[in-house]
Amino acid sequence: xxxxxxxxxxxxxxxxxxxxxxxxxxxxxxxxxxxxxxxxxxxxxxxxxxxxxxxxxxxxxxxxxxxxxxxxxxxxxxxxxxxxxxxxxxxxxxxxx
Numbered sequence: 001x002x003x004x005x006x007x008x009x010x011x012x013x014x015x016x017x018x019x020x021x022x023x024x025x026x027x028x029x030x031x032x033x034x035x036x037x038x039x040x041x042x043x044x045x046x047x048x049x050x051x052x053x054x055x056x057x058x059x060x061x062x063x064x065x066x067x068x069x070x071x072x073x074x075x076x077x078x079x080x081x082x083x084x085x086x087x088x089x090x091x092x093x094x095x096x097x
Contacts, residue, residue, distance in 0.1 A: 002091070010034025014042055017049065024095050026087075027074060029058040037072045044073040053094035057082075 005020050007013040009031045017025065025043075029036040036056060043049040053076075056069035061079040069077045078090050 008032075010036065010039035010042075013039045017043060017052070022052075024053045024055065024091060026057055026091075027054050029056055029060065029069070036074075037069075040073045055090055055094060 003020075005016050005022065007016045011034050013025070013027065013031075013034075013036075016022075027036040027040055031039070034042075036058075040054055043052060043054065054074045056066075056072075056074045056077045057080060058065060058069070058077070059080045065079075066077040075094055076090060078086060
């Protein structure tokens with residue numbers, strides 16, 4: 001029952017959030033032009049999106065990466081590749097708030 005809106009880069013993420021006002025954002029860390037860290041920072045500076053759940057999606061399964069994402073303003077972290085079960089579980093965890 002979820003509506004999914006895609007963005008190709010960080011700048012598009014900002015536009016899509018403004019246009020669609022989603023309940024949750026799955027934020028790819030490695031995007032062209034503006035990465036997920038910078039896009040998250042921009043969203044967090046806008047009062048309307050200070051509490052928007054943002055889940056980092058990254059292939060960087062290295063020590064400290066989860067903490068870096070949380071420090072950047074994201075609410076959680078999911079490493080690629082992930083299963084559909086893991087994704088749904090994560091979305092439900094944060095969409096319920």
